[in-house]
Amino acid sequence: MRCDHVLEILAEGDPRAREIKEHLAQCPACAARARAWRLAQAGFRELASEPVPEASVGFTPRLMRRLAESSRPAPAEQSFFEKVGRRFVYSTLMLALLALLALAVPRSGPLRSPNSAELMLMQPSVATLQDESVLNVDGLGSHWPHNSTVTAPAAGGQR
Amino acid sequence: MISKEEAAQEAGWIERCQRGEQEAFAPLVERYRSAVFRVVYRVVRRRDEVEDIVQEVFIKAFTAIRSYNFQSSFQTWLSRIALNHCYDYLRRVRASHVTYFWQMSEEGQRNLEATAESREPGGLNAEQRAAVRELASQVLEAAPPADRVLLALKEIEGHSVEEIGEILDLKPSTVKVRLHRARKRLLKEVSSRARVRPGEPAGAPRP
């Protein structure tokens, strides 16, 4: 049996698995790894017996106050507004910015489109916008990595 | 497990919350507060932060309560929100480089080695138990957030792959694959930190 196969079996969870016993008896490196794994498992058991902190006095009333403050108007409408409203505000701002840029362009000569340097200046703000809407807008936080695309950031490379 | 009457009562509270009645949320918070504290603490492991995070989890839960469709238990649904929130939190903490990385103390390392060499890992003394606890929290701290959520559920809370799948809304096969990968990363981390001397074979039969 090869060492990388032993690693696969260890990663199934059991450092005492029968099929690796023989290998562990002969291979110091894998034996050390198996032992480290057992130590970590003993550590996890220790963590499991650690007492969990409890809510401090007044936890629920405090929460209810926060809730009342954070959700006017009613929760459903608010999340809808957040979603549409925020995007609307940002896109309006972007349009205004573009209009300003167009006005700022020298009158002489044909109206040119923003050059690549200007575009590069603008792109990061667009990227953070997208990022934010991906991360914050959905109530459930449903961005938990679902398929194989684990933690790939939504707005990474620009082109 | 909650009784039939309690379940009916709970469904009433949830439906009222779904109509926007905030007062109906308070009894739900009271009922599930400690369960959420538990989930959050196992993953985040920072006593000073837990209460704040739990508050945020409940606020998120209320905001999203219309999406609860009574398919899974309310506790499962809440745990999913809590874990998603912990995951975000851990990513944020990482991104802002506020990692709480610490080296194991000399003494801790010595105790760990003594533990590794002891014949019977069951009978650990107080120092050795502290040393393995230190080791486990270090490797969890170093793990990527998604790994950390999975490992906390599996290795600390002892949930089955199926239960984890239900909580995270993932197929058990997906959980299995990710857990395997997470453990592989953990194994490398743990071997480099534990510095267990290669020598005495661990798999050798013991008296």
Ligand SMILES: [Zn+2]
């Ligand atoms: Zn080997």
